[in-house]
Amino acid sequence: MTISIRSVEKTFGRFPALNGVSLEIADGELLALLGPSGSGKTTLLRVIAGLEFPEKGQILYGDQDMTFTSAAARRVGFVFQQYALFRHMTVAKNVAFGLDVRKGQAKPSKSEITARVDELLKLVELGELGKRYPAQLSGGQRQRVALARALAVNPSVLLLDEPFGALDATVRKSLRKELRRIHDATGVTTIFVTHDQEEALELADRVAILNKGAIEQVGAPHEVHDNPAGAFVCGFVGEANRFEGAVKGGRFQSADIALPAPGVADGAAVAFVRPHELVLAPADQANLSIVTERIAPQGAVVRVDGATASGQRIEAAFARQNAGDLQPGAKLSLAADRSYVFSA
């Protein structure tokens, strides 16, 4: 189902949590709401779910206005960071809950419910664990149960609030792939909140980046990474070295670095260079020079920490075969393959 969010505003006390947010989510899309804590991403998700209500604006499911419809009537699947399982019920009962509380005609028969629960437990690969209690499961398994429970009601949209936040790194990685697989298998429109940009970029069809209750940019993962709309997105998505300086006549200049800045107005500006877009260069072609402090080979890349003459910290990452024999304390000349300059 298509979800439309139109100029939604929401405040908590005097603190504006959402500041006129508009967003369209296409049918069957997997969208990530990405932002730092306090950016309003969870509030936006809860407004979509009907767990919070906006002061201004509209929420549409398809062409139906749902702005003030209760969560119970919206048919959403909501997955919480802390699982929120019913711990006095078995796994199977948890998954069946959404079907079990239906009334009269809408309630499926016992055998239909059992069949649906079995099907969902298989989908999340917990086929054998229906009789267990949540307390007997690991964190990753509990989140799978929560996912199956949310999917049981055939939700028009699946909403996940930091679904992997409470899990350790390995489980998080595998569950991420799992979510993508389940999304592709069910085709349900899915929105998930995360502060982990790696997670958003790897998993989502599109990423919406929020900051201070407003959307900074919406786009495919490679778009927001390669063509950031502003300084915030550039600094938040992917790693970047940040330089503060000024633009004059299409050139950015700071204490340490000079960069081309075509089309940027004169005045104070910030520039970003990603670590992997810094390359070793002869001194006469270099944009900056650093003294290395730490050389750390990590898989296919060598990560280099260093500082410029003025003390600005620089991170660079070279492909292993290009790195040669780097030593701490060496002086390196670096050129920026690519840079981003924004008016401050």
Added chain:
Amino acid sequence: MTATETSQIVASRRPMIRRRSAIPGFALTMGVTLTILSLIVLIPLSAVALKASEQTFPEFLQAAFNERALTAYRLSFGAAFIAAIINGVFGVLTAWALIRYQFPFKSLVNGIIDLPFALPTAVAGIALATLYAPNGWIGALFAPAGIKIAYTPLGVVIALTFIGLPFVVRTLEPVMRDLAADVEEAAASLGANRFDTILRVILPALGPAWLTGIALAFARAVGEYGSVIFIAGNMPYKSEIAPLLITIELEQYDYAGAATIAVVMLAVSFLMLFVINAIQAWARRLGQ
């Protein structure tokens, strides 16, 4: 033989109960615990049983289960049970109000809940008896309808309700606070209405703590003496509670008879505490 082998053998010769532990002070704390427990609880209670065993077995049965004693047990346990149920209902509502809502004088109300813990029970008994007597403020309201509260078993239930209230409230509060709001939101997002959410999600989650609170209120009420004797009227075969019967027999220098009733109450109390512990163990297994 190396040094480590030697020390392993020495360690294995230690008594089983004393495991090697990084936390010091096992011997000291266990010793003090057992001493205090013996001096304060175990020895006096064994003395009671010993005293009761001075009689022959038929004498014991006669003292334990004569008509007057049986009525007293029935009143003590029956009234305590009714009071515990009343506290179970109002306790859950009170705890809910205290946890979920903000209202004026909330901390005052919160303090009043604990009053039955702190107040001398005799004071409570006299106050309740005065209020619920046929000419008292509340008793006068019921007197025209022919309902007598003070000096009847009904009065006993009121006194026991009074002293048991904090147990249910204070046992439920932490569990209610822990009951994350997201569980309720999860139920709502799955289409459950408020009624279903309360009935199928909240109450079952509170269940074990609730039972514990009711059991504690019940246990407290069974042993209550001070507040009840003022409001009960203390008529044999009618409004006489078992602890009072013990006092009466003591006053008649029938120590064995008093000890006998005490042993019966002791056995029942022990059984109840056993049940409470079983409930708590069950709750721990369900909890995370």
